Amino acid sequence: MITENDRRFMHLEKKIGFFVAVAIVGFIAVIFFIGTDQDLFIQKYRLKFTVEKGTGFSRGMPVKLSGFRIGRINSISLNETAMVDIEIQIGKKYQKWIKNDSVVKLVKEGLMGDNIIEVSVGTRDAEALKDGALITFEKTRGLEEVANDIADKFKPVLIEVKDIISYVNDPNGDIKQSMNNIRELSADLHSTRTKIDALLADSTQKVGHLSADTETLLKISRDKIDAIGPVLEKVDRSMTTVEQKLPQLLDKTVTTMDHLEKTSRNLETITNKTVPRVPVLLNSAEDSLQRADTVMDALKDIWPLKSHVPVPREREREFVPGDSHE
């Protein structure tokens, strides 16, 4: 027979009872926490809205107001018009802020966060939405759309940047050529500077020589100027003579000019008388020539001369001389 002397079995009933109680309490606590997390223990009401596409929405997705979760998406279903009906469950205690002018939006939490439904707070005077009411859904642009929009805006800029880079990198382009030219110019400048340095050194040397030459030249010039003195005196004397004789010379010139004028006048008179007669004289000369021609023609036909003058018939048959090797 088993006795109850083993100490491990002493107060066994109490111990089992304690463990069972702890387990039950733990289980209740877990259920409580899960229920709290799943909003099982709060009073809720439902709101509905319709969207064109269900993309981005999922069942259980949090619904937030001013950053606080106030509910979840309860159901998502496709309606008869091929649009998507979404029902959300929100805690009853938040109903006072959700008015008939409140809107819901599908947004992202941060740049890389999950999608959530954000409910805006309605105006103070507006009526609170009741259970099962429709709330307005405001479509927001998704990240992809924003990115596309940005891409569309940036594309021309990027193309231009690409063109600019190509233009800059083109070996035959202006910039590269200019750079090459600048490089060559710098090289040339370097050599030019070397030459200028040499030139300056040379010039300095030459200026030294030049100053010496100038000094010599000045000395020679001074000597020459000294020598010019007597010459100038002679010129002065000559000028005095010229001054004395010039009036007589001018008088003579005036007289000569008078004579010349008279001669010109006479010549003009003669010309005026002669010129009208020139055509008459020419006509007479022409007539005389014609008469001489006639006389010559007559003479050619006279016996002693006739044999020495070509017969006109022969003259008539005169050709431009021919040549077999033209």
Add this chain to the structure above:
Amino acid sequence: MCLSREREKESLSPVTAMNDTLRKGRVRGRLFLAALLLLSTAGCAGKSPEALSASHLEAIRHNQSGIKAEARGENPRALEEFSEALRINSSIENSEGIIVALVNISRVHRRIGDAKAALAMVSRALPRVIPSAPLYPEVAFEMAQVQLLSGDLNASSEWASNAVAADTGSQRGMRINLLARILFLKGKLTEAEIKVREALLLNRENGLRGEEANSLRTLGDIQSAGKRHAEAAEYYNQALAIDKTVGRSRKIAADLRALAALALLHGDSDEALGFYRRAFTVNSTGGDLSGAAEDLLNMSRIHGKRGEKELSERLLAERDNLLRNLRTP
């Protein structure tokens, strides 16, 4: 009074009387000679029965002026003169004058290089002349040359033969020369040589020095074509000597060019260049600028073949310059 005269006679000495008789004799003699001259002049003088009208003479004068203008190289003036001669001769229906004017106009056009205009003129002259007419050989000769310029060797040789057949005068050698040249161009070397030798004899006989040189040049061409270069050079040199005597620049240049071509056949480009240089000088100073340009082109080609590119290009540039001057009026 009679008594006094008798006394005077008696008083004259015998010497004085003799002088008086001699003086009277001289006077009579002079009077006789004058009468004889008057009689002879009266008998033989007077207008010729074939005296030409003023218009006729005017046409002849224009024709002669045209010939002189052509000789000076004033071709437009020559054409004006011949056209005027043609107009006057047409106005008096002077057939011979018309033929002469048409042939002369054709000749000027041909020398300018306008074969079409030349053919039109000589074709107008041909129906007006029969083969037995004295002008026929000249018209046929002109037609032969116009056809030669047009490149129709068969027609050209036919007309040249007609000209030869119709001409029995001093110009026959010239006509045969042309026929021989055409035969040579047709490649009938033997026939050409026979003809040209006949022409050479006739031209020497008639003293046609220019045509004699032409015969010798053709003989040179025939020898050269038969690869008898030494004989060819001999003929060309003889032709050159005569042309120098006659003083015909174009013909001198032609002889020099022929000698240059012969030197090139020998492969002696230096000698060829020398001849072309001489031909260029003759042509450029003689006023034949197109001939001078051709000489420059030949020289340029020789230098080009020798690999002397710079020299060749310089000569070509000089030629272009010359041709530009030629085109600028």
